[in-house]
Amino acid sequence: MHVVLVADHAFINGGQAKVAIDSALGLAGRGHRVTLFAAVGPPDPRLEAAGIRVVCLNQPDISTARSKLAFAVQAIWNREAARRLSEELGRVDPRETIVHVHAFAKALSPSIGIALRESGLPLLYTMHEFFLVCPNGGFYEYPAARICHRTPMSRDCLTTNCDARSYPRKLLRVVRHLGLETVARLPDLFRHVVTISDLQERAAAPHLPRETVFHRIANPISVPDAPASPKAGGAFLFVGRISTEKGAPIFAEAARRAGIRPVFLGDGDQAAELAARYPEATMLGWHDAAAVQARLRAARALIFPSVWYEGQPLTVYEALACGTAVIVSDACAGREAVEDGETGFWFRSGDADALAAHLRRLADDELADRMGRAAHDRYWAAPLTLDAHLDRLATVYDAVMREAAAARLARGAAPRGRAVAPA
Incomplete structure (x- = not known):
């Protein structure tokens, strides 16, 4: 199997990137061919050492951007990311490749949806947060310090300042989400979505197509086993x-x-x-x-x-x-x-x-x-080890790829290199 992992960062800067990179290393260790496509570097040196192909655009994120205006344009629609991802996916064999997207909102942008759709490849999306369905990614009103129950992109949503910094920043995220929904059409593109908790699925499901197939894959936890310690005097x-x-x-x-x-x-x-x-x-x-x-x-x-x-x-x-x-x-x-x-x-x-x-x-x-x-x-x-995570991931990959293979047979065999996009 060839697994193409897509993430904003090629190094660990938080939970999303850690899961993507740990799974990349684990999949490579199990003998799979792995590619990591990311916007922001430098890449984690363990990736190359494990034989993983890294395609890193060396673009900024919000913390490293010299021009906030230029980064705003990138975050709304990253043309370079779409072009480079299209080139990368055009080289793969659709019969053995799956594309697993972990993150796009902090650097890659929704523009990657164009490349993903054109590729016709089997796709999987892990919902680490809520950017696929919510403009601010959290169903949370930062100024009011409360959970938001508004319908995303409704009039009530658009007129509410829920951003952690400012309403103009909220409006930029609204523009990005408009591109996500109407141009990239990401909610329709990802038929298979991984969630990491019951609550997350319940919050997101009403805002995704009925045909969406949810898969539960818990993130791995890296903790060595040791006996529980006495708690007297503990903080x-x-x-x-x-x-x-x-x-x-x-x-x-x-x-x-x-x-x-x-x-x-x-x-x-x-x-x-x-x-x-x-x-x-x-x-x-x-x-x-x-x-x-x-x-x-x-x-x-x-x-x-x-x-x-x-x-x-x-x-x-x-x-x-x-x-x-x-x-x-x-x-x-x-x-x-x-x-x-x-x-x-x-x-x-x-x-x-x-x-x-x-x-x-x-x-x-x-x-x-x-x-x-x-x-x-x-x-x-029932520990949440990396091996348990990889076992579950393999089961889901197999189901997604089998569905894609059946779809290819139904419309005729796809040529090697680029798959025929589904109607």
């Missing part, structure tokens, strides 16, 4: 971006009401304000992956108070794998990993008093130990 720990949508202020306030000291591992736009308002809080900044896992193993509980949907919050699964209970907001996808009352607690999203009540409960060492052991045992009964 109530927040890990991640310290921001409003992640619920950091709710944790800080709940901790004060519960009379415990909150510990924050990470950074973000709310960090300085929270440190000033809650001097009892411990701010540890960012740590590398090994140090984060060490902190999780020693923690009494992970607090995950996110007030938006999330996709599949990896930190929640990492905590469970480390043998640590999780207190999670009931509005986010993280709750799907937590058995309420067994491996942690759910609390009403945005309710500091409800969270404070669970913090007081888990101040009990015996309960924290019991929940930690249960979290560890239940996670490791």
Whole structure:
């Protein structure tokens, strides 16, 4: 099998790119031919070492663009990405190739849809966020700090400022989404869509064609197995971006009401304000992956108070794998990993008093130990390893390619090199 992975970044800068690159390395390790097509470099050196062909356009993203205006044009419609992807897909054998898109919204743009459609190749899209159906990618109103239930691209949507920065930036995203829907027609193009949580599928499905086929493939979690640690003296720990949508202020306030000291591992736009308002809080900044896992193993509980949907919050699964209970907001996808009352607690999203009540409960060492052991045992009964991810991926690839092969037979054999586009 030849797998062409499409992503914004050729290096790990977050969860999306990590999943794409880890799966690329894993697929190559299983003997598949792998190509990674990306806009932003430099490429992860492990890719070339694994024999993976990397096509990197060396374009900027928003963090590296010298001209914000030029990048806005690129983000709306990246002509170079469409041209180069078309060239790349024109060289492959359609009988053995599948194209798996992981990301497009941060650099590649919806323009890649033109190349994908023209190729006629079997396609799969992993929905790491909601950009396929929502202009701001999150079903979330940043200024109002609440989940958005509006119909994307409706009048109500268009007149609402939901962007984290400004309404003009929202309008740029609306223009991009208009191109996504009417020119690239991405929602119609991706018949097969991978989701990473039940909540994500429920939120996206009403805005996609009825014919869309959903596949559940959990993201892999990289945590070594080790016995659960005793929780006496462990911290109530927040890990991640310290921001409003992640619920950091709710944790800080709940901790004060519960009379415990909150510990924050990470950074973000709310960090300085929270440190000033809650001097009892411990701010540890960012740590590398090994140090984060060490902190999780020693923690009494992970607090995950996110007030938006999330996709599949990896930190929640990492905590469970480390043998640590999780207190999670009931509005986010993280709750799907937590058995309420067994491996942690759910609390009403945005309710500091409800969270404070669970913090007081888990101040009990015996309960924290019991929940930690249960979290560890239940996670490791069916761990989200890279091998499990690749096994599921292979099953889905096989189904998508078989469907494409049947379609080719129905319309006549396609020539080698470029497939005949479906009617």
